[in-house]
Amino acid sequence: MTKTIKNMFSFLAVFAMLFALSTEVMAAKKSKTLKNTQKKGFVRCGVSEGVPGFSNADASGNWTGIDVDVCRAVAAAVLGDAGKVKFTPLSAKVRFTTLNSGEIDILSRNTTWTLSRDADIGLTFVGVNFYDGQGFMVRKDSGITSTSQFKSGISACTNIGTTTELNMRDFFNSKGISYEPVAFEKADEVVAAYDAGRCDTYTTDKSGLAAQRTKLKDPDAHLVLPETISKEPLGPVVRQGDSVWEDLVRWSLIVMIEAEEYGITSKNADSMKTSDNPQIKRLVGSEGDLGAAFGLDNEWSLRIIKQVGNYGESYKRNLGDTGILPDRGPNELWTKGGILYVAPVR
Amino acid sequence: MKPSKILPQALTLLFIVLIFGFFTMNAQVNMENRGIEFGFGFLKQEASFDIQFSLIEYDGSHSYARAYLVGLLNTLLVAFIGIILSTLLGIVVGIARLSPNYLIKKAAGFYVELFRNIPLLLQIFFWYFAALRALPMPEDANLLLGSSFMTIKGFYTPAPVWQNFDIFFTTLILALILIFFVNRYAKKKQEEEGKQLPKFLISVCIFVGLPLITFLSGGFDLSFSFPELKQLAKTSYTYEGGMGIPPELIALTIALTLYTATFIAENVRAGIQGIGKGQKEAAASVGLTPAQVLKLVIMPQALRIIIPPTTNQYLNLTKNSSLAAAIAYPDLVLVFAGTAMMQTGRAIEIVAITMATYLSISLTISIFMNWYNKSIAIKEK
Secondary structure, three states, X not given: OHHHXXXXXXXXXXXXXXXXXXXXXXXOOOOHHHXXXXXXXXXXXXXXXOEOOOXXXXXXXXXXXXXXXXXXXXXXXXXXXXXXXXXXXXXXXXXXXXXXXXXOOEEOOOOEOOHHHHHHOOEEEOOOOEEEOEEEEEEHHHOOOOHHHOOOOEEEXXXXXXXXXXXXXXXXXXXXXXXXXXXXXXXXXXXXXXXXXXXXXXXXXXXXXXXXXXXXXXXXXXXXXXXXXXXEEEOOEEEOOOHHHHHHHHHHHHHHHHHHHOOOOXXXXXXXXXXXXXXXXXXXXXXXXXXXXXXXXXXXXXXXXXXXOOHHHHHHHHHHOOOOOXXXXXXXXXXXXXXXXXXXXX | OOHHHHHHHHHHHHHHHHHHHXXXXXXXXXXXXXXXXXXXXXXXXXXXXXXXXXXXXXXXXXXXXXXXXXXXXXXXXXXXXXXXXXXXXXXHHHHHOOOOOHHHHHHHHHHHHHHHOOOHHHHHHHHXXXXXXXXXXXXXXXXXXXXXXXXXXXXXXXXXXXXXXXHHHXXXXXXXXXXXXXXXXXXXHHHHHOOOOOHHHHHHHHHHHHHHHHHHOOOOEEEEXXXXXXXXXXXXXXXEOOEEEOHHHHHHHHHHHHHXXXXXXXXXXXXXXXXXXXXXXXXXXXXOOHHHHHHXXXXXXXHHHHHHHHHHHHHHHHHXXXXXXHHOOXXXXXXXXXXXXXXXXXXXXXXXXXXXXXXXXXXXXXXXXXXXXXHHOOOOO
């Protein structure tokens, strides 16, 4: 009998343990993600499986791209070293689940900000780091120069799990064109199938088209059509429920854009500390106490600018000099005719 | 039962219930924290994405539930074709491996060793990307069998256009019933008088003849719509009319068939070798031809050895068909656990539905095969 009682007690203990564990999950700490990141010593960042200019790994495993730079900026702010990022390449299909299950803390993977994603599936979009739109790529020798030349029976290659599939339907339906959607799980297979001639057109975000074009056998034999059929504001995403972390990622991105606006670059950031402009001084941390809001020191923004550079530098390095999208289009500062207009860092 | 025996079992049960309870609660709490709601209401919402290939009427204005059905039918289609083809090929190769002919034996052995030792996903990629690239563009395609075209965009073949399809269908059923009775009569005749009627020939005659007579007497009409080349742009063509089978389905079917057939062939070989040599010799000694020996003596016994492991292969083939997602064949995984899951964000619900679906398909195949196995088992008297 005593043995039975002992068994019962050990069982109660196990039950109590499980209960305690789950209540800990319930009582989400105010900034658990920030604390965990500092403890681990690296930022866990979800990126694409390879979109040149946005997030792409070279032969030795170094990640580059403007999406990658957002994660690097957060690492510079939180950990003091932009290199302390662990990148996880994700397919479009698994990206949100991976973020939601807590395997990564930032999803910076050319992801379109939409209402259903923001409000319905437990995610929060923190801003826009690239204004994009969906377009079409065709073979030059087909003679097609505009989407108005599309005819019924056209086959279109694309990725699954993206807004692309929905926009494509809206577009072809509104034109009354019947089409054959060929949707692959991975971008590399879309490129291979399109290149082989399986499809007449390849449709995705224009930035994606420009990037994927470099992977084709003969990039010059293809043409991205001028029409844009949708709005695709791409930006980093975090889990819902940790507002401090959310703010931190949002303002890391804003710092990069605002730094460009005030002409602060990775080269001149240190010398800007003695600037006369209080706005510049706040950005490089020689005035105000803005880091305290996140529980960080006051040089968090200076580190972002010094280690990653401002938005313009990041763009030039990844999309300009590489020839992928030399024309910044809407992704130019509002002062220069673009639509990059961010809240002030103050 | 003694309480000392019940208690450990009760505790184990409680423990399992608690673990499941913990996982459920954990998921619930976390979903609540992130403002995600659990429910199946999304199935009624408009899917608003199109699917390349569908056996039933579907477009983006239909619901997610309908999209699920499209994916399910596409999975069942490729599984059904794959099971039939791989069984036929498996039996032929399995018998060929035991052929006295050296060349046939070695060729069959080579095929089995090659295809069962390469990962299936690679084979699917091979058939899709390597074979696809070798196919001609629509405008360069040559005529196949008079009116079909094999192109990089798919296989285009004439589509039958029926008039009074129901009459045709009825005659077909009538023919089958007639064949059934003829066969019963032939069996009786053989048992009573020892005479063998040409059963097979008579059956074929009925099966072809009856619909033919109805057709000639104008009971139903059949015409074909032929695929025609259509120019989309200067260098871009497609076929219109007729029936188009997407290359994704073709590549997937070939890969699944060739892969699974190797395992079935080995089962067939094992089954035949499991029958004592004496059986074959005894059958030959009463004057049966080699074909009759195989059909009447060896196979009925070998089937009992072949069926159970082959059931496993059928299940494998069905589950392996989910690799379709890699080459854009819109099966259940690609359509429902892919696009639909992404659009709705309902990961838990959709994965649960998908798992339950595969489980149901597998169990159905198992039940059917177990029933078949039982029906051919030795009836102990």
